[in-house]
Amino acid sequence: MLYFDPKRTYLIAAEKGKTFHTHKGYVQLDSLIGKEYGTRVTSNLGVEFVALKPLLSDFVFKAQRRTQISYPKDVALIVMFSGIGPGSRVVEAGTGAGALTTALTHYVRPDGRVYSYEIRPEFTETARRNLGRANLLNYVELKNQDITAGIDESETDAVVLDLATPWLVVPHAFSSLKGGGTLVSFSPTIDQVVKTVEELHQNNFIDVQTIECIMRRMQAERGKTRPETLMTGHTGYITFARKSLP
Ligand SMILES: C[S@@+](CC[C@H](N)C(=O)[O-])C[C@H]1O[C@@H](n2cnc3c(N)ncnc32)[C@H](O)[C@@H]1O
Numbered sequence: 001m002l003y004f005d006p007k008r009t010y011l012i013a014a015e016k017g018k019t020f021h022t023h024k025g026y027v028q029l030d031s032l033i034g035k036e037y038g039t040r041v042t043s044n045l046g047v048e049f050v051a052l053k054p055l056l057s058d059f060v061f062k063a064q065r066r067t068q069i070s071y072p073k074d075v076a077l078i079v080m081f082s083g084i085g086p087g088s089r090v091v092e093a094g095t096g097a098g099a100l101t102t103a104l105t106h107y108v109r110p111d112g113r114v115y116s117y118e119i120r121p122e123f124t125e126t127a128r129r130n131l132g133r134a135n136l137l138n139y140v141e142l143k144n145q146d147i148t149a150g151i152d153e154s155e156t157d158a159v160v161l162d163l164a165t166p167w168l169v170v171p172h173a174f175s176s177l178k179g180g181g182t183l184v185s186f187s188p189t190i191d192q193v194v195k196t197v198e199e200l201h202q203n204n205f206i207d208v209q210t211i212e213c214i215m216r217r218m219q220a221e222r223g224k225t226r227p228e229t230l231m232t233g234h235t236g237y238i239t240f241a242r243k244s245l246p
Pocket of ligand 1: 067068069070093094095096097098099100101117118119120123145146147148162163164165
């Protein structure tokens with residue numbers, strides 16, 4: 001990732017003979033091949049960039065998008081409270097641009113697998129490109145299927161939902177999950193949360209909890225340190241639940 005300042009970072013592949021053009025001039029990418037991360041490189045206009053190893057959040061934020069993607073603040077909590085880790089078998093829907101899929105897949109490696117359902121084939125193809133860029137395609141199965149019609153996988157550890165009608169998936173998630181498995185549902189509106197929570201209670205899920213995460217960025221500079229004026233006010237609510245055996 002080429003870093004100029006926090007708002008101007010560029011995720012690119014350093015390939016032989018390739019030039020990267022920015023508003024600050026162009027950079028010959030040849031000069032970066034084989035160099036250590038942290039190396040400084042100068043554009044033809046004399047402007048310095050630093051070559052950094054991309055973090056998971058860079059891949060999530062910089063996913064090419066045709067849908068609203070999951071924000072890293074929500075992704076972090078989804079991973080933390082879902083129990084997902086190396087070896088987990090995870091079902092996800094909808095794939096969208098694959099931003100959340102990227103994070104889930106990152107954490108289930110090397111022995112786990114993510115099965116990601118999406119009804120719109122063009123979104124699946126965007127997600128395939130984003131996951132390929134993050135080198136994660138070996139650990140994920142992208143499926144062009146309507147998840148409200150059923151889930152093929154059984155004995156799964158978690159079902160993670162980010163789609164308009166999560167309550168329609170709850171009975172399928174119950175059949176797919178192992179005892180004690182986790183259901184996670186992200187929804188922008190409270191109406192969706194209420195329908196989903198009611199369905200969870202009717203389907204033997206326990207430990208049902210809903211949270212919202214509000215993140216505020218700070219500008220830190222002596223004499224001027226305070227929260228930034230503008231922030232993302234709302235993304236959505238995250239509901240967690242565990243499957244209990246009947
Ligand atoms: C908000 S987007 C998901 C974004 C994704 N979490 C990301 O980070 O890129 C919701 C997606 O769910 C898909 N979707 C809606 N209903 C679906 C269904 N019944 N089965 C599978 N996918 C569905 C939509 O086509 C859309 O791509």
